[in-house]
Amino acid sequence: MRRSPWATLTVLALAQFIVVLDVTIVNVALPRIQTDLDFTADGLQWVISAYTLVFGGFLLLGGRAADLLGSRRVFLTGLALFGVTLLVAGLAGTPGALIAARAVQGLGGALMSPAALSILTVTFAHGRQRNIAMGVWGGLAGLGGTLGVVAGGLLVDSLSWRWVFFVNVPVVVALIAATPLIIRAVARRSGHGFDLLGSVLSTAGLLALVYGVVRAEPVGWGSAEVVGCLAAGVVLLAAFVAVEARSAAPLVPLRLFRSRALSSSSGALALNGASFLAMFFLTAIYLQQVRGASALRTGMEILPMGAAAILVAVVTPPLVHRFGTRTVQLCGAALSALSLLLLAGTGADSGYASHLLPGLILFGAGVIAVGVPAQIAAVVDVEHHEAGAASGVVTAFYQVGGALGLALATTLSVSRSHAALADGMAQQQALVEGFHRGLLVAAAFAVVNVVVTLASPRIAPSAEQIAEAAATA
Incomplete structure (x- = not known):
């Protein structure tokens, strides 16, 4: 039976869409989850960290499993694991049960994402077709991240927080049914074990x-x-x-870090992930617990950040081609730091349009302006046959950097709020103080990223190199 490569792309892109959607859709539901399951303020971040840590920690192993066991088989396994844990997370009755489900869900994502990318690269020939396919893949992933905040708010307000997990279960079931019919089995590659x-x-x-x-x-x-x-x-x-x-057969080929570009890109993406997850987590809590916004309104107010990110993702590759990776990345890191400092000046009664909106838009632009050139620089300077491994390494750094940064920012934010309450400050103002402290920590990550970027090499990739980097990102 002849299988259409574009039908294959549809299945794979939808799978990546729900993986990314699941990250942002949960953030908006966090205050309701905290109330219903009686999470502590510092324990709530594990709903995010459990997923990102396991996803990042097992991402490279997932890619290796796809090579040795067959990409379609590993993709289906990851998809099934992801779907089951969505159901378990939605039914969770205790903090421990939800965190455990999220951790296993991260493992499902770590199996699914690299296997899907492997299938995509063998389905489409190198060149224009693959570039179009990767553009669709990346575009849907970005759209998933942006729509997640609105979809999450709508589901939480109209149904309950549990539906941010349940909503993707039918999609997963449909993808599992369609995969054997649409995606052909990919031959296993010989090599060493896991x-x-x-x-x-x-x-x-x-x-x-x-x-x-x-x-x-x-x-x-x-x-x-x-x-x-x-x-x-x-x-x-x-x-x-x-x-x-x-x-x-190392999980992380240490020889890759002989490349100054890859080493600096790994650090930049880890710091970028730290700033992003900390800011996203704290802002979702702040909007609902301090400003009294509904979950849907929270999603709508965060939405411009995602729109700015999508726009900058489109214009950044030509800028990288013209000005080089370091210049664009430096502007992005500086923009991220500036936006976080603006957001850290927001009070309980500050106007949305005058205070929050500018910071959110600038932050969305800054994060992407760091991420795109760093991903390109990471793979341009390594051997062609190791580009996939290099991309996997920096993606893993982004995930684990985000989890570590979120933990540090949340801990310092909560400690500041508790200290303010102990000093007799009103609860709302104490939460604002904690929000400010957490965002200043996130801003510190962005400032360090400026230093890391200044130490990175000057790389001026060609249009062809940028296209090849996009195909492995």
């Missing part, structure tokens, strides 16, 4: 670090629990590096 130990060590190390940071607020930075977790995280990550250096 680096499962590397995935476990890296994810466990990162979880220990995040847990240590989160526990610092209630028990103190100098407590045995926090110091022990942070030390364990460092030891586990050091063991991960040692394992990777000796592995025949």
